Amino acid sequence: MDSRDRILMRVKTNQPGQSVHQENKIAPIGYENVVEKFKATLISIGGTVVEINDVDEINNYILEKFTDVKEIISSFPEIKTNLLNADYQDKPHVLQNIELAILKGEFGVAENAAIWITQKNMLDRALPFICENLILVIEKQSIVPTLHEAYEMISKLEYQYGIFIAGPSKTADIEQSLVLGAHGAKTLSVFILHK
Amino acid sequence: MKIGLFIPCYVNQFYPEVAIATLQILKKLELDVDYPVNQTCCGQPMANSGFEHLTTGCNELFIENFHKYDYIVSPSGSCVLHVKEHIKANGLEMESESIQKKIYELTEFLTDIIKIEKINSTFPFKVGLHQSCHGQRGLKISQMTELVAPDFSKTEKLLKMVEGIDLISLSRKDECCGFGGTFCVTEEAVSAKMGKDRVADHVSHGADYITGNDMSCLMHLEGILKRDKSNVKIIHIAQILNAGMNGERI
Amino acid sequence: MEKESKLRDHATLAHAFNKDEQRVDWHDKTLWMVRQKRDKAAWQIPEWEDLRKAASSIKNNVLSNLYNYLIEFENRAQANGVILHWAETPEEHNQIVLSIIKKHNTSNIVKSKSMLTEECHLNDYLEKNGISVIDTDLGERIVQLANEPPSHIVLPCIHWKKEEIGELFHTHLGTPKGNSDHQFLTNAARVHLREKFLTSKIAITGVNFAVAETGEIVVCTNEGNADLGVQLADVHIACMGIEKIIPKRKDLAIFLRLLARSATGQPITTYSSHFNVPRKDQEMHIILVDNGRSKRLASDDFRSALKCIRCGACFNTCPVYRRSGGHSYHTAVAGPIGSILSPAWNIKDNADLPFASTLCGSCSNVCPVKIDIHDQLYKWRQVITKSGHVSKPKTAAIKIMSFVLSNPTLFKVAGWVGRKTMKIFPSLISNRLNPWFTQREMPSPPEFSFTEWYQKNKNHGQS
Numbered sequence: 001m002d003s004r005d006r007i008l009m010r011v012k013t014n015q016p017g018q019s020v021h022q023e024n025k026i027a028p029i030g031y032e033n034v035v036e037k038f039k040a041t042l043i044s045i046g047g048t049v050v051e052i053n054d055v056d057e058i059n060n061y062i063l064e065k066f067t068d069v070k071e072i073i074s075s076f077p078e079i080k081t082n083l084l085n086a087d088y089q090d091k092p093h094v095l096q097n098i099e100l101a102i103l104k105g106e107f108g109v110a111e112n113a114a115i116w117i118t119q120k121n122m123l124d125r126a127l128p129f130i131c132e133n134l135i136l137v138i139e140k141q142s143i144v145p146t147l148h149e150a151y152e153m154i155s156k157l158e159y160q161y162g163i164f165i166a167g168p169s170k171t172a173d174i175e176q177s178l179v180l181g182a183h184g185a186k187t188l189s190v191f192i193l194h195k
Numbered sequence: 196m197k198i199g200l201f202i203p204c205y206v207n208q209f210y211p212e213v214a215i216a217t218l219q220i221l222k223k224l225e226l227d228v229d230y231p232v233n234q235t236c237c238g239q240p241m242a243n244s245g246f247e248h249l250t251t252g253c254n255e256l257f258i259e260n261f262h263k264y265d266y267i268v269s270p271s272g273s274c275v276l277h278v279k280e281h282i283k284a285n286g287l288e289m290e291s292e293s294i295q296k297k298i299y300e301l302t303e304f305l306t307d308i309i310k311i312e313k314i315n316s317t318f319p320f321k322v323g324l325h326q327s328c329h330g331q332r333g334l335k336i337s338q339m340t341e342l343v344a345p346d347f348s349k350t351e352k353l354l355k356m357v358e359g360i361d362l363i364s365l366s367r368k369d370e371c372c373g374f375g376g377t378f379c380v381t382e383e384a385v386s387a388k389m390g391k392d393r394v395a396d397h398v399s400h401g402a403d404y405i406t407g408n409d410m411s412c413l414m415h416l417e418g419i420l421k422r423d424k425s426n427v428k429i430i431h432i433a434q435i436l437n438a439g440m441n442g443e444r445i
Numbered sequence: 446m447e448k449e450s451k452l453r454d455h456a457t458l459a460h461a462f463n464k465d466e467q468r469v470d471w472h473d474k475t476l477w478m479v480r481q482k483r484d485k486a487a488w489q490i491p492e493w494e495d496l497r498k499a500a501s502s503i504k505n506n507v508l509s510n511l512y513n514y515l516i517e518f519e520n521r522a523q524a525n526g527v528i529l530h531w532a533e534t535p536e537e538h539n540q541i542v543l544s545i546i547k548k549h550n551t552s553n554i555v556k557s558k559s560m561l562t563e564e565c566h567l568n569d570y571l572e573k574n575g576i577s578v579i580d581t582d583l584g585e586r587i588v589q590l591a592n593e594p595p596s597h598i599v600l601p602c603i604h605w606k607k608e609e610i611g612e613l614f615h616t617h618l619g620t621p622k623g624n625s626d627h628q629f630l631t632n633a634a635r636v637h638l639r640e641k642f643l644t645s646k647i648a649i650t651g652v653n654f655a656v657a658e659t660g661e662i663v664v665c666t667n668e669g670n671a672d673l674g675v676q677l678a679d680v681h682i683a684c685m686g687i688e689k690i691i692p693k694r695k696d697l698a699i700f701l702r703l704l705a706r707s708a709t710g711q712p713i714t715t716y717s718s719h720f721n722v723p724r725k726d727q728e729m730h731i732i733l734v735d736n737g738r739s740k741r742l743a744s745d746d747f748r749s750a751l752k753c754i755r756c757g758a759c760f761n762t763c764p765v766y767r768r769s770g771g772h773s774y775h776t777a778v779a780g781p782i783g784s785i786l787s788p789a790w791n792i793k794d795n796a797d798l799p800f801a802s803t804l805c806g807s808c809s810n811v812c813p814v815k816i817d818i819h820d821q822l823y824k825w826r827q828v829i830t831k832s833g834h835v836s837k838p839k840t841a842a843i844k845i846m847s848f849v850l851s852n853p854t855l856f857k858v859a860g861w862v863g864r865k866t867m868k869i870f871p872s873l874i875s876n877r878l879n880p881w882f883t884q885r886e887m888p889s890p891p892e893f894s895f896t897e898w899y900q901k902n903k904n905h906g907q908s
Contacts, residue, residue, distance in 0.1 A: 003735075004531035007687065010739035012512040016748065019509040024499035024699065026492055041712065090726075092677050096643060111490075111702075112712030125724060126676035129669045129716075147713075151698040160722035164701075166713045169669040173584035173600065174627035175607045176475055182583060183635060183642070184669020184716065204850065207895045208860040209888045214895035230899050233853040241850070243804065243823065245830030246843045252851025332806035340484065341762065341810035343493040367477070371764045375803025380880040381839075382456045382801060384463040385768050387884035389803075392473070418885025 028146040034110040035192065038143050042113035045167035046180045048189040055079070055137060058102060058191055065189075066100055066133065074102035075123055076137070085123060092126035101131040101185075105165075107142035108190070109150050114166040115190065116150065118159040125161050129169075134185035136165065140194050198228045199264035201278075201298070203271045204236035206410050213410055216433040217270040217301055223437075224309060228268075231260040239277040243376040247281065254284045254291075262290040266308065267298040270433045272330020272408045275300040280333075301433055302408055303336050306349040311356075318438045319359030323402035324350060325393065325416065326369040327409035336408065340369050350408060350432060357435055363400040370396075374415040390419045397427065404430045453794070455801040459769035472604060473767040479600070480761040482710025483811065489712075490702070499699050501815035504752035507690055508742060514657040514690045515733070521660025522731060525722045530732045535565035538734045542567060542649065542682060543574055545730060549680055551646040555638075557664070557671035558582040559651025560598050560755050561684045561734060563777040564790075567649075578649065579641045581670035583634050590617045596771025598778060599708045599757035604770050638670070648674035652685035652731070653754070654700055658693045661721040662731065665704060665714040672718050681729045683720070687738050688751040700754060703813035707758040737789050746824045750785050752814040759808035759818060765801055774798060781808035785821040788829065796834035799825035857896060864890040 001009075031037040039049045050061060055078040062072065062079075072081040073088060073095075079102050088094055103122060105115035115136050119125055128134055144150050154162070169184030180186065198221060202214040221228045237257060238250035257278065261267050269275050279295050305311045326348075330336040337348035354360055373379070373389025380386075394416055397405050405420075405427060407413055413429040420427050463469055487493045507514060519529055532538035538561075546554065554571075556562065556578045568578055568589070580589045584601035588594065590613055595601030602610070611625035620633045650671045654663040662683055664671045675681045691700065705711040723729035741747055760766050760780035771779035776787040776795055784798035799822045808818040829835060849855045867874055867890040875882050893901075 002531070003533045003537060007531055007533055007733075007735045007739055008512060008515065010735075011515065011687070011742060014739055014743035015511050016509050016742070016745070019502075019506045022499075022502050022506070024502060026495055026499055026699070029489075029491055045711070045715075093643060096639075114713050114717070124676075126673070129673040129676060147698040147702050151695045154697075155693070155695045159719070161724075162719040162721070163672070164713065164717040166715050166717075169715055170667050171583045171631055172667075172709070173582075173587065173602055174610055174630055175605075176478065176600075176603075177607070177627040179628050179631040181635065182631060182668035182670070183581065183638060183673050202895050204856070204860075208864060209891060211891055211893060211895035211898050215898060218899075230896075232896055232900060235853055235856040236850040238850070241843050241847050243826070244839070244843055245800075245826035245835060246840075246847065247827050248831065249843060249847040252847060256851060256853070328803070328805035328807075332810060339807075339810055341807055343487050343490070371803050371805035371807070373764065373803060375805075378800070378803050382459060382765070383880040383883055384456075384460040385765055385801075386803075388463055388466070388469060388768050389764050390885070414888050415885065417888065418881065421886035422884060 026148060028148045029111065030145050031110050034143045034145050035140060037110040038108050038113055039192075041110065042167065042190055045113055046170060046188070047113060047167045048187070049192065050189065051192045051194060053194050055193065058135065058137070062100065069099045069133070071097050071099040072102070073098050073123065073127070075104055075121060076102055088123065090124055092124055092130065095124060095127055095130045098127065098131040100133045100135065101127050102135040102137065103128065105136040105138040105190070107144060107150065107153065108138045109147055109164070110143055111146045112166055114164040116154065116162065116164055118157070118162040120159070128163070128165060129184040131185055133187045133189070134165070134168070135189045135191060137191045137193055140192050196227065196265040198226055199261045199267045200228050200230040201234060201261060201267050201269040201274070202230070203269065203274045203410065205414070206270065209414070210410050210431070213270055213431040213433055216431065216437040217268070220301075220433060220437050221268065229264070234260045237274045237278050238281070239274060240376055242277065242281055251284060254282055255287070257282065258284055258287050258290045258294065262294055265297065266304065267294065268301055268304045269298070270301045270408070270431060271410065272300045272327050272334055272336060273411060276329040276333035300330055300334055300336060300408060302350045302353055303334060306352055311353070314353065314356040314436055316436055316438045317358040318435045320403040321361045321363050321401050322354070322435070323363050323365060323397035323400065323405045324354065325372060325397070325405055325407035325412055326350070327407050327412045328371050330408045331369055353436060354406070354432065357438070360435070363397070363402050365396045365400055367396055372412045372415055374411050379415060386415070387419065390415050394419050394423070398425065402427055404428050406430050406432050406435055408432055453775050454797040455769065455773050455775070456797065458773035458775065459801070462770045462773055463768065469768050472770060475603060476761045476767045479709060480811070483707055483758055483761065486706035486710040486712065490706070496699055496703055497813055497815050500703055500813055501752065503691060503696050503699065504814050507692060508688070508748060508751055511687065511690065511742065514692060515687060518655055518657040518660055518690055521658070523660070525660050526729070527660065527723060528728065528730045530730060532732055532734045535734070535736055538565045538684065538732055539567050539570040541732055543571065543576070545680065545682055546571075546576060546647060549646060552576055553645040554578045554647045554649065555581050555641055555645040555674040555678070556649040557651065557666060557674055558585055558601070559649065559684050560778060561651055561686055562649065563594065564736065565734065566777075579638070579645070581638050581641065581674055582666070582668060583631065586634060586638065587613065594772070594777070596779065597757060597760055598755050604772070642673045642677050645674065645678055647680040647682065648678035649682045649684065650675060652683050652689050653704070654691050654697060655685055655689045656694050656697070657690050659721060661694070661719050663697060664718045664720065665701075665716065667715045669716055672716055675720070676724070679727060681720070681723065681727060683729070683731045685731065685733060687733050687735055704754060704756055707756040707811065707813045741789055747785065747789065747821055749816050750782065750821060752816055753782055754814060756813055758811040758813065762807045762811045764805065764807070765803065769801070774801070781818045781822070782816070785818060785825060788825050792829065792832065792834060796829045799829060857894070860894050864894070
């Protein structure tokens with residue numbers, strides 16, 4: 001009998017009587033305007049938000065706000081960049097110099113401004129964390145009120161690696177003073193795409 | 196209804212005026228109140244120290260003294276909670292269960308059973324209300340700030356019926372005072388610090404008096420106030436409710 | 446041995462902590478602020494109490510069916526290509542980690558926050574075997590450089606002032622002396638740790654939630670250190686207690702809505718990463734640790750402590766923790782939850798912890814999974830006493846108290862004697878030997894007890 005067997009045997013013997021998995025009907029909060037709620041929450045957690053009609057508009061934004069940034073990589077063909085995605089795919093260490101990554105978020109959650117993104121939209125799993133600045137683009141109608149609606153969708157998905165990203169990386173470990181930009185991306189800008 | 200008056204052991208010995216005020220309030224309401232003279236203690240000090248198994252004597256004495264009343268009323272949230280949650284004695288299960296259902300802290304008895312609407316009392320002072328933990332979180336005498344739930348306070352409801360009273364607000368409405376039974380001596384440093392912080396909250400908001408449902412908390416705060424040579428005094432809610440037309444009290 | 450235990454108990458350590466009153470005020474106010482942030486966040490969710498009920502109910506279901514959920518999780522995770530290990534004890538856990546490290550023949554290892562690894566004292570064990578692990582969570586890195594354990598499960602260096610961190614970074618990272626700007630220091634840490642991320646071969650993480658239905662694990666961070674570490678490493682080792690299981694992926698909605706709001710007042714942590722299938726070029730291990738959890742499962746009184754999701758809300762609300770600091774609890778997990786977990790790990794060393802509380806009940810009411818913490822503290826006191834881990838003087842005193850209080854006549858006499866003594870010989874009681882008297886005056890002894898008054902005035906009950 002190895003550790004696994006002994007642990008499982010003890011668990012089986014000691015666990016109490018059956019308790020049914022209740023469906024736990026939660027009536028989650030709704031918002032009059034999920035987009036406005038999403039935007040307000042994102043700003044409160046240190047993100048920037050811009051509403052656009054076309055992905056191409058991001059190029060102007062980059063010229064304006066990320067003027068000196070050269071190492072740009074994106075899953076969107078519309079984004080003007082000198083770097084070839086193929087040179088960076090599945091090469092996490094090579095991504096360390098990426099200054100700006102523009103990726104597609106799959107949907108947003110209004111209550112916490114979290115954006116769901118899975119591996120297939122990341123180019124490499126390391127990219128959202130290793131880049132210095134991150135831009136995520138989500139469609140306006142993809143924004144749901146709370147995580148309940150979000151997980152209704154996620155529970156039906158197949159993914160190898162998925163993540164909720166809510167704002168830029170941060171820490172308040174030094175005397176509870178908030179600093180944006182810990183180990184992950186220093187900034188997060190979200191573009192809400194009106195279709 | 197016949198009421199058995201249960202007076203906490205230390206109130207009996209050190210703060211008889213609180214017991215007298217409690218008795219007088221109930222008598223003013225023309226209630227039939229009896230005080231079993233052989234009562235001692237609910238057993239909480241021993242039980243909270245880990246010696247629940249030594250409380251049999253106390254439990255049996257308590258059951259013997261009180262089981263025959265329709266209601267048991269006490270000016271102490273923590274003692275009432277202890278009896279409700281822990282009273283038991285072999286062979287006296289029925290009596291124990293019956294006691295648990297009919298024991299009340301004074302303010303909840305007045306609001307829930309007597310359903311009092313008016314109090315003839317005057318107390319024209321600034322008063323800080325200390326929410327004792329066991330009464331609040333255990334007996335649900337008032338809403339705790341931890342919960343996302345509607346606010347209410349049976350204690351405040353009664354106090355607001357008193358003429359002239361000015362209830363001050365606090366920075367931390369329901370933080371523990373630090374008495375905690377034997378904790379007050381076994382963890383003296385933290386206990387005293389917690390008490391000092393509670394006192395400072397009341398004093399900084401201009402309290403003339405600090406009141407509450409539990410004399411144990413107030414005794415602890417009084418100890419700190421007196422050491423500080425403060426003019427702020429403690430007073431049990433029974434004494435405020437019983438304060439005469441000119442604000443005099445025992 | 447006696448002296449050692451005297452030095453280590455909560456009351457003694459808390460007494461030392463309270464010598465610097467200003468610092469206690471600072472520590473207390475900082476943590477109270479976090480409690481207030483939690484309140485603010487919770488009040489934005491009208492269904493907050495329903496969420497707590499649901500989370501509690503799901504966790505109760507997990508504990509009742511843990512066997513099946515563990516098997517299900519194991520099957521799914523293995524099908525995903527994850528290598529699973531089972532460890533009965535902390536030692537076994539540590540040995541498994543060491544063996545994986547040795548197999549890959551590396552000493553470049555990063556670790557993100559994991560209370561389970563603290564519980565197992567992993568870092569110390571690896572050090573003894575010549576391996577240094579870099580803690581990458583900023584707070585954890587700070588305490589690591591200072592060679593101390595964390596004092597809080599979510600805010601590891603809450604007891605450190607920024608000037609002190611500045612000094613520490615100056616010594617260890619070469620930052621300019623006297624610089625205590627949090628922005629500057631955080632950036633210095635970013636640069637320092639980035640180099641570690643880029644060169645490490647193994648990343649160790651904790652597990653916030655392990656989903657039985659899918660075999661995936663979820664790791665929540667604000668800094669991004671867990672993910673950065675994992676994505677750049679050849680090997681990912683995830684360490685978890687067996688109770689971290691939740692049944693379905695959908696259940697994450699409830700737990701992720703509660704976790705960060707309870708912990709820090711944020712709606713959610715910056716990153717909530719769902720590791721399902723490992724990177725194609727990466728080896729992923731999950732170590733499932735028992736360390737007494739399967740035994741606790743049998744206890745009706747103490748089982749529900751296993752519902753804990755390690756949010757730390759109970760720490761922030763506890764008036765005793767805020768005024769004694771995490772190190773006063775001398776155990777891996779401090780605060781209220783630590784005081785009901787630790788006695789099971791070592792009753793002798795941790796017998797003092799359930800008494801480091803006034804049983805105010807605040808903890809139980811902020812707990813997102815509704816653990817009856819304060820009731821368990823009371824129950825542990827009974828267990829500790831019955832098993833003889835309370836001092837002889839205390840036992841004697843309580844026995845006397847119990848004897849007196851069970852006897853109406855003795856009670857009356859003792860009360861009378863006490864009052865008279867306090868009146869006539871106050872210094873007999875009001876002196877330095879009386880701990881009450883250190884910072885408080887004794888109550889004034891009245892002329893009579895209530896019983897005496899009542900017997901005299903039985904017929905004159907009116908004022």
